[in-house]
Amino acid sequence: MVLARLLLGATPLLGLVAIQPMLPAPEGAPAAATATPLAQDQEKDPDAAATCAMCHKAFYDEWKDRAHNRAWLSPVYQAAIKEKSKPELCHACHIPDRVLDRLGKRPEVRKANHDEGITCVSCHKGSDDAIHGPFGSKTDAHPVAKDPAFSGEASVAMCNGCHSTKIGPVLPLGRDFEEAGFVKEGKTCNQCHMPVIERHLATSPVTGKPVGEKRKTRNHRILGPNDPEFCAKAFEFEAKATEKEIVVTITNTASHRVPGLTLRKFPVALVVKDRDGKEHGKEVVEFSSENELRAREVREVKFPRAAGADRVEVVVDHVFQDQRVATITKQTLPLE
Numbered sequence: 001m002v003l004a005r006l007l008l009g010a011t012p013l014l015g016l017v018a019i020q021p022m023l024p025a026p027e028g029a030p031a032a033a034t035a036t037p038l039a040q041d042q043e044k045d046p047d048a049a050a051t052c053a054m055c056h057k058a059f060y061d062e063w064k065d066r067a068h069n070r071a072w073l074s075p076v077y078q079a080a081i082k083e084k085s086k087p088e089l090c091h092a093c094h095i096p097d098r099v100l101d102r103l104g105k106r107p108e109v110r111k112a113n114h115d116e117g118i119t120c121v122s123c124h125k126g127s128d129d130a131i132h133g134p135f136g137s138k139t140d141a142h143p144v145a146k147d148p149a150f151s152g153e154a155s156v157a158m159c160n161g162c163h164s165t166k167i168g169p170v171l172p173l174g175r176d177f178e179e180a181g182f183v184k185e186g187k188t189c190n191q192c193h194m195p196v197i198e199r200h201l202a203t204s205p206v207t208g209k210p211v212g213e214k215r216k217t218r219n220h221r222i223l224g225p226n227d228p229e230f231c232a233k234a235f236e237f238e239a240k241a242t243e244k245e246i247v248v249t250i251t252n253t254a255s256h257r258v259p260g261l262t263l264r265k266f267p268v269a270l271v272v273k274d275r276d277g278k279e280h281g282k283e284v285v286e287f288s289s290e291n292e293l294r295a296r297e298v299r300e301v302k303f304p305r306a307a308g309a310d311r312v313e314v315v316v317d318h319v320f321q322d323q324r325v326a327t328i329t330k331q332t333l334p335l336e
């Protein structure tokens with residue numbers, strides 16, 4: 001349906017004359033007419049992410065090959081469902097139909113485009129077949145509906161229909177967030193996971209030039225544990241020395257438990273050193289589903305005070321299925 005509108009409803013509005021080249025190019029048409037590489041996919045399926053990419057390439061590129069896009073193809077997921085006698089019970093959140101139809105609840109399973117995992121229309125298409133979003137912008141490219149589900153408290157519900165579950169290896173981070181009172185404080189998942197980028201929403205599929213105005217949009221990469229710099233923000237460290245001991249505090253600044261999958265671990269190595277680099281104590285605290293760092297938790301690790309000790313060195317690793325993925329952060333905490 002979107003496609004029909006795209007083709008038939010094309011108007012010069014916002015420079016979206018654009019659409020014509022998706023029709024068979026008239027004889028003697030300029031070269032630009034064939035310069036829409038995604039036109040063929042688009043003709044096949046208006047719900048395919050490749051269709052959205054024609055005009056929202058920046059958003060598509062961010063989403064492509066990231067966790068939501070890979071939610072079905074992920075070899076880890078495919079291996080996990082092979083062990084299940086009823087794998088269809090797993091699919092709802094990995095190949096979801098329209099999330100907005102069941103806000104805050106488990107979605108229905110989608111029938112098509114499974115390889116796209118959690119795709120554009122999963123989050124953006126409403127029961128009215130319009131594209132829902134935070135602005136309600138005016139365009140003839142497709143029907144648009146302004147939807148409160150994209151901001152504030154309702155945007156948390158949008159994530160938590162899938163992220164509050166405890167099933168398979170998944171831990172209920174969404175529930176942690178609500179129970180710890182962050183919703184009441186006006187916090188949302190997107191404030192951390194989808195940082196703001198100022199830019200145009202769309203580009204013309206013909207000229208590649210931006211249409212409309214620049215706005216505050218959100219990064220569709222959905223930052224997570226595989227982005228070391230972002231992941232490091234889950235932990236805050238501080239070291240204090242008293243007469244008798246050295247106390248290191250590890251504060252959870254992620255607003256939900258860490259980690260969020262039984263398959264993931266974060267070993268935190270703490271080493272007390274003196275001016276000459278000599279070690280005066282070492283402790284490794286491994287955060288996992290058996291020893292989670294709860295929302296708002298402050299964990300203390302104590303060492304006896306050693307003469308000359310002047311710092312604590314911290315190394316945090318990311319371990320997935322018992323394989324070390326990366327070192328998330330290295331820090332030196334000075335002792336007064």
Ligand code: HEC
Nearest residue numbers: 074076077080081089090093162163165167168170260261
């Ligand atoms: C209610 C929604 C929901 C259902 C139903 C669901 N999952 Fe998931 N699944 C998730 C979410 C959310 C994540 C991401 C969690 C995270 O990263 O903290 C996930 C992640 C995973 C991962 C990790 C994938 C990767 O690439 O790292 C596996 C494996 C998995 N799920 C298996 C299953 C299995 C097996 C079932 C059925 C028994 C299932 N899931 C049912 C929501 C769901």
Ligand code: HEC
Nearest residue numbers: 051052055120124133134135136137139141201202212213
């Ligand atoms: C032919 C070009 C074109 C295609 C294809 C297209 N869009 Fe759009 N879209 C636009 C334009 C133009 C706007 C309005 C931009 C503006 O006003 O700044 C827009 C706006 C949006 C918005 C913002 C809604 C709001 O609240 O204002 C979302 C979300 C969106 N599109 C998602 C999609 C999705 C998902 C698909 C694929 C199913 C898609 N679009 C396909 C051109 C397109």
Ligand code: HEC
Nearest residue numbers: 067070071074093094096158159162189193223224225226
């Ligand atoms: C339809 C269900 C669903 C919805 C809605 C959803 N997610 Fe997810 N999310 C998943 C699944 C499934 C995965 C795991 C995919 C995988 O790793 O294979 C995941 C993974 C993630 C990850 C881990 C990323 C990584 O790199 O490992 C983050 C962070 C995340 N989601 C945040 C969000 C936020 C924020 C929202 C709301 C804007 C949201 N999700 C909405 C199902 C969902």
Ligand code: HEC
Nearest residue numbers: 159163174177189192225231233234254255258259260261
């Ligand atoms: C204050 C910033 C912040 C907020 C708010 C936040 N997160 Fe996170 N989240 C993080 C950080 C940092 C990580 C990386 C550590 C980790 O993976 O446990 C993370 C990790 C995740 C992961 C991957 C967990 C794993 O280990 O597999 C998911 C899924 C996720 N968040 C979902 C959500 C959802 C859903 C919400 C809202 C209910 C939310 N987050 C709110 C900072 C935040």
Ligand code: HEC
Nearest residue numbers: 049052056059060063118119120123133134150201217218
């Ligand atoms: C997991 C759900 C989810 C998926 C999947 C998703 N989006 Fe979004 N999208 C959002 C949310 C949430 C916002 C609103 C962010 C905000 O502005 O607060 C948004 C906003 C937008 C906007 C308006 C600009 C902005 O950031 O506010 C466009 C355009 C858009 N998305 C396009 C796409 C396209 C294209 C795809 C597929 C490649 C896609 N989205 C996939 C959740 C999603």
